[in-house]
Amino acid sequence: MxxxxxxxxxxxxxxxxxxxxxxxxxxxxxxxxxxxxxxxxxxxxxxxxxxxxxxxxxxxxxxxxxxxxxxxxxxGIKGSDGTLHAVQKAWIAAQVPQCGYCQSGQIMAAVALIEKTGKPSDDQIDEAMTNICRCGTYPRIRKAIHAATGQAATAVEGAA
Ligand code: FES
Ligand code: FES
Structure with a gap:
């Protein structure tokens, strides 16, 4: 069809x-x-x-x-200036990816979460970000989501 x-x-x-x-x-x-x-x-x-x-x-x-x-x-995601989306920029700054395989899915989940919540809390991030990362980049994902939304990283997030 x-x-x-x-x-x-x-x-x-x-x-x-x-x-x-x-x-x-x-x-x-x-x-x-x-x-x-x-x-x-x-x-x-x-x-x-x-x-x-x-x-x-x-x-x-x-x-x-x-x-x-x-x-x-x-x-298809991009920032208001036509270049990288703020989440992608935060991902690069926080050096989130390791092998990288899960990361486009992680970024898409993060963008959707931010569009829905604005500045997601740790609890909202934990609840929404159910994508699996075999390399264990979860602390950096949290850190990058906070950075992309103008929130300071917590001590735990800064650990990885
Ligand atoms: S490939 Fe779709 S959820 Fe794993
Ligand atoms: S960066 Fe390797 S699976 Fe997530």
Whole structure:
């Protein structure tokens, strides 16, 4: 079937089986490979994108469900000046990534959290950031989220 949707602000028509995961369309059909495949069962968050502004795990979202919706991938976020998003800048400054595999999903989850809450507290970060990082970058993720929202890092966050 063909599915009309919007990806990173551009109208696109996807040709896919209705139950095919959105992740395949993003990576294989559109060639947007910043979104990663990890577990395939909505557990790790490596495949996180935004659907109508909400974080979604694209490995487990049938492409038929995004018809008429607006999808944003890691390639589609940017700052008001057209360069890197404030979260990406904070990620670089805090040297968050290690192997990097989970990081586009982490950034997409963080951007969605900040857009929803403004200045998320530690509890809000812990509750919302359920993406898995096998390298254990969680303290730096917290630090970068605080930095991106103009909040000072706590002692714990500054530890890693
Ligand atoms: S690959 Fe989608 S949640 Fe792990
Ligand atoms: S940076 Fe390696 S899995 Fe997160």
């Amino acid at each position: 063909t599915i009309s949707t919007t990806v990173n602000g551009k109208a696109v028509t996807l040709n896919a089986e209705p139950d095919s995961p959105l992740l395949w369309a993003i990576r294989e059909e559109l060639g947007l490979t910043g979104t990663k495949f990890g577990c395939g069962i909505a557990a790790c968050g490596a495949c996180t994108v935004h659907v109508n502004g909400e974080p979604a795990r694209s490995c487990s979202l049938p492409v038929s469900e995004v018809a008429g919706k607006s999808i944003t991938t890691i390639e």
